[in-house]
Amino acid sequence: MSTPIGPCWENGFTIPGQSGHMERVLELAKQWGADAIRSSDGADLPPSVAESGYQVYSNVYLIRKDNEWISRHPHVLQQLFKTSPFVQAQETEGPFVINIMDGYNREMYRPNGNTDALPHWQVFDRTTGDLLDPGDWRYDETRQSVVIDKVAPWHFYSVSFLAYNTWDVIHWYNHTVNNWDDEPQMPMDPIYPEVRERIEQNLAKWLETNAYVDVVRFTSFYYLNHGGGICDYSQTVSPRALALFKEKYGTMPTAESFIREGAYNHSAQVPDPVYKQWMAFIHDFFMEISGPYIDMVHDAGKKAVIFLGDQWIGSEPYAPDFKTLKMDGAIAAVFNGFETRLVGDLTSVPVKEIRFHPYFFPKEVTGKPTFSEGGEPLNDLQTYWRDVRRACLRVTINRISFGGIISLLDGYPDFVDYVGEVSRQARRIAACHLEGAPWKAPVKAAVLCEWGQLRAWIYRGRMRYNSIYNNLLEALAGLPVDVRFLSFDEVLESGVPADVDVVINCGKAGTSWSGGERWGDPRLETALFRFVHNGGGFIGMGEPSALKGGGRFFRMAPVLGVDREPVLIQENVDFKSFCRDGHFIVSDADGPLDLLDETVNLKPFTQQAEVVSWRRIAECDHFYDYLRPQLVVNGYGAGRGVYFSGFKYDAMNSRVLARALYWAAGKEQQWTAWQSDNPFLECAWFPAARKLIVVNNSHQTQKGTITGDDGQMYPIELSMLDMSETDV
């Protein structure tokens, strides 16, 4: 894996017609400078590829592609907790029936009403929150329905049940989106010893059959995230796993620990303590069973890499013990910067690879058309690379890859050329990294949320523009500051680490990002008050540290200088006397920022607070101009607070964030070093390589000047989205 970086790519999946395109594949590999070709599962490459000098990557699917055996052992199917729809009772006579599978694909899921499963089912009156006594309902397996004898009119009822997953979701997706028509693949659960044995046998046979494969990509490493991001462990349950958990921890998790009123354990949920134990339990299980498989790969003389995409729940590659697996690399499919950082910041594997979007599919995984009517794949790739590149400047990405159906590229020669350009740029950036780490700004930031460094850079793996937390991550991903993630538990246990300059808390009230009920423990706010009072910086965004109580909504309002009304009295607060022009943080901005969703109903909390960016949203006939604060700065002891009422990832706001980090850390005097005077131009300085890389993040030509840390000026002009490399 120490070969020079180059785009490796896969030859698409094993659908009719693909194998006939091998010539075109080799042609593109040459054009793009690839050093590796990827097979879907080892069976689809002609021998000529192995002989052509390219490395060969191949997926292995540990828990599927074994229908025949699974059919004979149906109890080993993976299971998960699901909730029926919440169904409203009306004023009718007779028993109330909930068809628990309504809305679900019956080819994909089948309720598990076995005697060891049924005790885990729960039926709720969701209107009162009351759990129904098991004697008050019964499961009709034939009709896949639950019958409740007595219900209250207009109340909602739901059934939480265990279900078998009878069709692997990724495989189903390819059926649906890519028109596959092979037999639905069933996923098996390694919680059963016989499955682990079967996996070992299958893998041994595969390694033997696919001797020419150089790199084994563990694509289904075992459990799928259930739609809620990498913190959703719904699909790791089974009566057996639940019993093993009880044996170890003494408590039996309930369905509701997974269902959470139908929201499941999305990464944005504040988890309950039992659920956090469950996550640890599954990770321990992952570590316990995975080592031997990786050893088998190594013993066969191959590399082993993990794909952080399909089934990888429980692997936790940021966990301190992950590196004991001796995995050779990790791969993430990325649209943007923070997904790139998710893999790029890993210290548990030596090689990090990013797989680019758009896939060579008619539609993107998000449903957006790409290589089909209405699609603009070149424009998509330009956008994604603009954002991904920012992250590549900050951390080492060793490999890049593309993939999909080769024949779809035929109508898009500009796209094919731009893949070449992306690979050239990525190679140049990686070459700089290989000589030595890039210069870092003198500010160490810590993002404070539920998950900490164990789940660094996660949101849900996709850019969602209406999430302020997502937008923060994306801006941070490309800044030259040190970023780590700090959990509430860590702060409760030992305060803010000594080497952190600025703590950031960002998100909507009640989420795992902002903290929700976690702020009910006063030790959290007191630890942060102490940190800022002694000279630390605190940046709050949106509804930071939000939990109504003590006359505040933002627990950190004394530091931020501003609060949201704890009771939404909705006064017309006149911020005019708080407004100050020309603050360091906004000195690149000309007028109000574009923050997308601003938090409303703000009120000043301290008299010395200064509103340094604001927007006039209306004129009120009866009072005064209605100025809505966007950015508030405040002093607290020897430290500083900065509040952003909203945040959207764009060039100007990323710049404002960078300045806010410097200012909150009290280091605004050190600002100019390795900064450009044009927010659309960002740079990375590689002292070991003595290279200055400058990127233009805009679709227009940009001019500007970079200032070195010795005051030297480097004038630069770059056309749209271009990148330059200067020897210094």
Added chain:
Amino acid sequence: MSTPIGPCWENGFTIPGQSGHMERVLELAKQWGADAIRSSDGADLPPSVAESGYQVYSNVYLIRKDNEWISRHPHVLQQLFKTSPFVQAQETEGPFVINIMDGYNREMYRPNGNTDALPHWQVFDRTTGDLLDPGDWRYDETRQSVVIDKVAPWHFYSVSFLAYNTWDVIHWYNHTVNNWDDEPQMPMDPIYPEVRERIEQNLAKWLETNAYVDVVRFTSFYYLNHGGGICDYSQTVSPRALALFKEKYGTMPTAESFIREGAYNHSAQVPDPVYKQWMAFIHDFFMEISGPYIDMVHDAGKKAVIFLGDQWIGSEPYAPDFKTLKMDGAIAAVFNGFETRLVGDLTSVPVKEIRFHPYFFPKEVTGKPTFSEGGEPLNDLQTYWRDVRRACLRVTINRISFGGIISLLDGYPDFVDYVGEVSRQARRIAACHLEGAPWKAPVKAAVLCEWGQLRAWIYRGRMRYNSIYNNLLEALAGLPVDVRFLSFDEVLESGVPADVDVVINCGKAGTSWSGGERWGDPRLETALFRFVHNGGGFIGMGEPSALKGGGRFFRMAPVLGVDREPVLIQENVDFKSFCRDGHFIVSDADGPLDLLDETVNLKPFTQQAEVVSWRRIAECDHFYDYLRPQLVVNGYGAGRGVYFSGFKYDAMNSRVLARALYWAAGKEQQWTAWQSDNPFLECAWFPAARKLIVVNNSHQTQKGTITGDDGQMYPIELSMLDMSETDV
């Protein structure tokens, strides 16, 4: 009081120079068609006024202007619960001191640390919410401070204390804003029998001295609202009143029932049960003591009217028993329509008067300049009258009035002329009402909130543009629909009244308007589900029925068809497939509405929901257009739901609201009768007078057609803000 309507006005206050302007006063009275002149307190009018044929109004100040007597009986000063600032402890040695009067005017308030008062004080650790044991703190009267021996670093502490009000706040206001310099007036509390006796004596003497006064205006009827709107009863307390309450109800209210973590009992707060009993207790007391004073006025051959402005807490003119007082009228100072409805909807008094803003003062009560540098009083009056007039079209306003310092009018001849125009229009509208009630639309609406009809049309008495509830009230105030207010308690007790077509719930989560924890009682939502299922309409605005639970945030989401994410997962919900053009409700609108603050993070709740107005707020590179729903319609049983994601009072939105009311009631077929086809033109049809009044609510000339209920068309063209009257 059955004299023809005309602007009555006061001759300003008794400050030097006013008495010298009497000639100008009489000249304006003639120009404006006034029939009455008002004295500040009966002592400031020259005898010539009484002889001029004008009625004479005069304020009486029952609880102040008696400093000499109060000085000799200082225990009778009014009292109130106040909170000290919430002060943060640091990591310092020694006792912690809270200066309880920090931030308060010491001329206005004095802590009451007497032995009967101190037991009511409370000291809180506001960080944990813990009440400190009285043994853990002591009051240092000399320093007006509370000393706590042991505090936790970084925790906040506060002192809730009883204070005497040593300077009437209205009087203080005139000192500050209008440069009065007479001796600060002290307010006395009628809870003491000796005060009630003194008030009786003072009133008897006053009636004797001011024989020529025709109408007595009770301006200080006894208790001031404490800054939080008419639901804030903070200034009605005293050790005596608290003891009397305990005698009657068996419980002793705590300071915290009034302080509420520093937010007091603003009208937007959901009150606690003890506090609601307190409100009833004070109203009973008001009714008990006020009759005799009114009888005295009547016995002296004069009328008695109440001013719903300064001190009137506890009077509750919407309470069913209020009319037993035989008050002759009520007066409200108004900026806009819903304040006008507050007095205009009263059935407990025969005559309703509105007092106009702007006052003839240099600055408005809101702090905005008026008759001084930067002021635009003509523009202000035009704006206020535009809004007030809409309400005057719907309910009878018998009298209007202006007031202030006459000499300030000298530089504003346009303003003086426009007062004449306002009085002409008001007189014409009132004349129509006197012949018979105007036509009403076939929709009866009920606004559902904490307060019900007992406190109809209240918000806080001022237009605040960032309150969605306020904006709803203002739009409703001028629509030809029947509007009543329905409390949560009423619905819990007996469901939605049979004659209500549409229930509206509007406000931010957690407020008394939306309902907050009131929705924790499932009987509330079930009563409303039943109502809508059986054919009723439900309109939700902002965060209606919002209380997280059961997988919902809006409890009425099944009716509204849309919910706000209960956990703010912040998905990019793609509403595209829900969007429908050309719905009845928005058929006057051209594109998105201007709703000021839209609720974000919405998600569809039912598949049949239709988004009938939306706004594209951003393009998301990775997904789809980000369309934010503004208006959602949904069917539920035989009824209908409409959701507004925000609301701002303007001509278009008022029209959309009117249509939403018709549609929710299932009466969209009846829409055209007495509607104009131009949203800027509104009309009132007076069948008894056979007059059609049309108003132009815009600053531009408007053309349009009114359709009668027989299909007859009335074309109309009106210049800016003009009004027409047509015989039909």
